[in-house]
Amino acid sequence: MIHRWGSTLIPTTREAPADAESPSHILLSRAGFIRKLGSGIYDYLPLACRTLRKVSQIVREEMDAAGASELLLPAMLPIELYKDTRRDVDYGDLLFKVTDRKGAVSALGPTHEEPITELVKGSIQSYKQLPLSLYQVQTKYRDEARPRSGLLRCREFIMKDAYSFHVSVEGAGGLNEVYDAMYRAYNNVFTRCGLDFTVVEAESGPIGGSASHEFMVNAASGEDTILKCPVSGYAANVEKCEIGERMVEGGAFNGAATGELSEVHTPGLPGIDEVGKFMKVKPDRMLKTIVFRPVESVGGSGGAAAGSGPKWIIAVVRGDHDVNEGKVKTASGWKVELAPEKDARAAGFAIGYVSPKIIAGRTDILMLVDPDAAGGGFWASGADKADHHVKHFNWRREVGAILDDSRYVKLADIRNAIEGDPSPRAAGAKLTTGRGIEVGHIFKLGTKYSDAMGLSVLDDKQQKRSVIMGCYGIGVSRTMAASVEQNHDENGIIWPAAIAPYHVLVTLMKPDDAAHVQAANKLAADLAAAGLDVLIDDRDERPGVKFKDADLIGIPVRLTIGDKALAEGGVEFKARRDTGKGEVVKLGEAADRCAAAMGG
């Protein structure tokens, strides 16, 4: 493949648009890959289009190898399709909607579980037709509350989504088998794309266990925090990361009092940081008490209103820690939501000033305490009345015997993990943190969609069985941006060869010189014959401009055709990654040299 700069559209600029902040947004804009058309909506110019095609080609090859078949579903979906799963409600404003001339409403697909389920429902009836894996590469729409960082979070983006269908979880053809195959395929995809990435355990799906993994491109500018155990290799995102065994100083709830409990007037200061400053107490010596309301019991329905279970669930963590709702759910057995302030006040909670003392003498509250908040020593906490806090809080003295009643008080890991926490997989090891950009996510859906939409097959005993599903996504356009976030320098983008728009840039110093042009054409033909994609910079520009642009668009190898090298029958070879001047190689050897440089 040979293209000429002068015949295509690569509008590079010296300055980036004022609204570009992240490296990928700035560089993709400046290098002429993308242009913003509206909030979270971008043109993909020829260079971007080539890179996107290379990424999706790799994705297609790996999906096909994993046994999936490509199809293409509509982007525009009748809103009625969402009736059974209620996702039009769950998605809320995130769902783009359009109205046609008859007034019928359609959604622009944010994912495609519903249409794929609908399709399969109408196409298969027997377990003999399973397992089945289908995928598509398609434009998705999400009306993000706040699009940002260029292609990293936008409203229209390109995604590969795959869905698998099974009669069983275990065994041949079961969900687990395909999930594992997809896991390997994803590793292959991102490895082949030349990206440095981490696979993390993510919030588990309805089946439980490690039923969900995220593929994160490691980049300092990433939105997500990743926690890793350097010893065991365990990695997880903040929502999911477990924390290893923690020692509770002085034994849970039994530390000695540090002094008389005394009340402090803290007017208008509900925040931990503000109160801490005011009372001259560090946040790690304060107790943070959050009030939740149980919504639904795990593994069954029926709310607190139904009678059984606690009416309130309160979570106590150290002031410098954050409560993790998922962990509260696991520890309590209840799906929870932050208690509505009005209701909580009516039930006696001084929101903003709640203390663990509140539980004494009550039987309608389940209290979860994080180990780091259960020790002895000095504690400050709320005073259970507005505008007041207390000092020298002591668990045993203030709360009393109910602490030992497991019906009402539980010690549990209920907070987000942070750097330095003990690893859950290796004794003595400490968790480290890094930043990442989520580019892939695989998870086990179970029967959520098939049950809601009535997708079932007859099994070998002629019994109707809900089809078990898996779901596997890759952000294709996001992967392109993530690669730039990870691979760039002060001069521009540095593409991994596998997803670079071209493999080689032939920079013609004198596009008017017949000998130069001839040498470039011969060279380009050799390169193309070796299977490499070539861009010839045939513009009548000054050398400085050409070199700057070459660095900016980040083609892995630049071959410069100029008088000096040509005089000795050679061409200047320079890898984008290398600093310095480059070296002269013989014209006849340049193609081999370039091909060799594409490995790795």
Place this chain on the structure above:
RNA sequence: CGGGGUGUAGCGCAGCUUGGUAGCGCGUUUGGUUCGGGACCAAAAGGUCGGAGGUUCAAAUCCUCUCACCCCGACCA
């Protein structure tokens, strides 16, 4: 959705406080000199100042409304 901010030439910005013929840099076009890391000289093209309404002899500038976009937060398969 809460807080903050910006809309003036393809891009980056000044002008607005104190109303009086719309400017600068980059880029673009033409001519010339240059020619291995974003050249120089000369000339030129290009804007209903986001939109609507109002005040005024006169509005980019003052007032009201509106739209769009950005940042922080909330939210985020």
